[in-house]
Amino acid sequence: MRSIYRLLLFISLLSSGVAYGQISEDPEERREQGQSPLKSQTPEGNPLPFKDRLRFGGGISALQFNPFSIGVSPVVAYQASEHLVLGVGVGYTYSNYKNYFGGNLNQYSGRAFAMYEIIPSILPNLYAHVELDQRSYSTTDQLTVNGRTTGSATATWVGATYSQPIGRLFAANLSFLYNLNYANNADNYLLFGNQPYTIRISFF
Known part of the structure; x- marks a missing residue:
């Protein structure tokens, strides 16, 4: 049971880190996808x-x-x-x-x-x-x-x-x-x- 809790805790921490990375993503990274970089928000729509x-x-x-x-x-x-x-x-x-x-x-x-x-x-x-x-x-x-x-x-x-x-x-x-x-x-x-x-x- 303790190992299951540890696994759930690890997954939750990992998902939180991924979410933070998406929110704080630099708009300039859109260039790699052939798109113009955003000027006032992140690719997810969060204001800069x-x-x-x-x-x-x-x-x-x-x-x-x-x-x-x-x-x-x-x-x-x-x-x-x-x-x-x-x-x-x-x-x-x-x-x-x-x-x-x-x-x-x-x-x-x-x-x-x-x-x-x-x-x-x-x-x-x-x-x-x-x-x-x-x-x-x-x-x-x-x-x-x-x-x-x-x-x-x-x-x-x-x-x-x-x-x-x-x-x-x-x-x-x-x-x-x-x-x-x-x-x-x-x-x-x-x-x-x-x-x-x-x-x-x-x-x-």
Whole structure:
């Protein structure tokens, strides 16, 4: 009888270990079966922990040499579901216009965005993209009385992003966005350019 109890105890421990292994299975293991790795849950449908859904990245923007300009835009995104990504980002761009008006241009930005995979069964990795982008700038020059000019503007971007996966939670993103708030004035021109649309490449 004692040997039967031991056998039952061994079987129960073994089955518990197998069950735990299934619950904690890495979604990346689906690649071995020719399937895409899951982004927000295990293959058994259990939600992944918060930290396992975070995506970090960003991009370098506005790089040019005459006049010199460079910008950085780090991003933190959260894989809310298999098809929904939410994120926030900040940005800074420095431009040197000393040869033009004797000064520099500093741009600052903060944004929040949402991306939803529209029809994954037909066009996988194509996302509808909505974003609120608040920007401000300051210039130092020799043309104004106090040598400094400031301004700000807000963009509401709508459009599409194609996201090419590089691993389970990292991708190269190509975005085509249109600014619904664009106005033909100096602030918008300095902060968003002379057109109401933008093409952006980012990684997260």
